[in-house]
């Protein structure tokens with residue numbers, strides 16, 4: 388008889404597990420405390436593993452993400468644990484026993500989620516899901532993210548805000564990443580173009596795709612004063628070539644997010660650029676940023692008359708390190724256009740038009756995605 392298949396994990400995986408554990412605790416607490424309306428909250432672990440791991444640091448057995456979630460108090464109403472590996476799925480079954488609120492699924496989560504799990508967790512049934520996506524590699528299909536993560540209310544939310552906002556679109560992801568269909572990006576652009584009383588910042592590392600789409604299908608969104616198109620520039624090797632792609636795209640407002648700045652960028656061409664933000668890395672293990680790299684970027688912005696925003700020095704204690712450069716702050720922005728906000732009824736009609744124009748993009752499921 389074979390024993391359970393156990394993965395060895397390093398210190399960063401232990402940190403990850405602790406973060407996920409705390410997140411699940413708070414998520415369950417918050418959802419369980421809602422009474423009007425109340426929710427049926429569901430825990431979904433799409434790459435669940437065997438349930439336990441062997442710590443490389445201590446040599447001890449540690450609970451994996453599904454076991455941590457199973458002991459959360461108050462518990463989730465329902466659990467779905469998926470793994471492709473039959474031995475791991477069997478290991479999970481043995482660990483979980485006969486708890487009626489837990490279902491173990493053996494299979495490819497891309498199919499299991501779409502066919503078995505998501506259809507049971509429907510937004511209109513007041514169900515809400517915390518879906519943990521923790522693959523080893525690129526095992527996740529875009530259609531899963533789209534089905535789980537697309538929140539129809541979110542995409543048309545700018546039409547409900549009654550004051551003009553500066554919106555950082557995709558602050559935690561990349562609109563132009565591989566796998567996101569052009570039609571989805573187009574739907575986002577239609578919203579931005581219509582809601583022209585807000586200002587939208589779209590930042591990407593996929594500068595070539597940005598250039599191609601803005602030169603073709605998304606041309607209607609490129610030449611708008613209120614949509615700012617930006618690329619990340621962290622170093623010379625990967626960052627500087629993105630500037631060229633941005634300059635070759637027909638965007639009206641182009642910006643550079645020079646953060647985290649990891650090395651001196653040297654001399655670079657800022658023609659056609661409307662804004663530059665510079666900042667250092669922050670958090671545990673942050674790589675240092677030298678003052679002369681920042682000065683060099685700032686002085687080149689001055690030379691090209693590019694508004695300059697210095698965000699932070701960063702580091703492990705970013706609040707302490709602050710954001711003064713040569714004794715002052717730099718908070719410059721491109722000029723923003725002022726457009727009056729239409730009546731509520733017009734805004735609702737705009738949102739409805741977008742929903743009708745992109746029916747395949749608007750689905751009914753609402754999840755919290757954590758990848």
Ligand SMILES: C[S@@+](CC[C@H](N)C(=O)[O-])C[C@H]1O[C@@H](n2cnc3c(N)ncnc32)[C@H](O)[C@@H]1O
Nearest residue numbers: 434435436451452470471472495496521523526
């Ligand atoms: C990083 S481990 C997950 C660890 C787990 N989340 C934890 O923290 O305890 C990734 C798991 O995904 C599983 N896996 C890989 N491809 C999969 C797929 N397409 N569908 C479901 N599981 C998959 C592997 O067998 C492995 O157990």
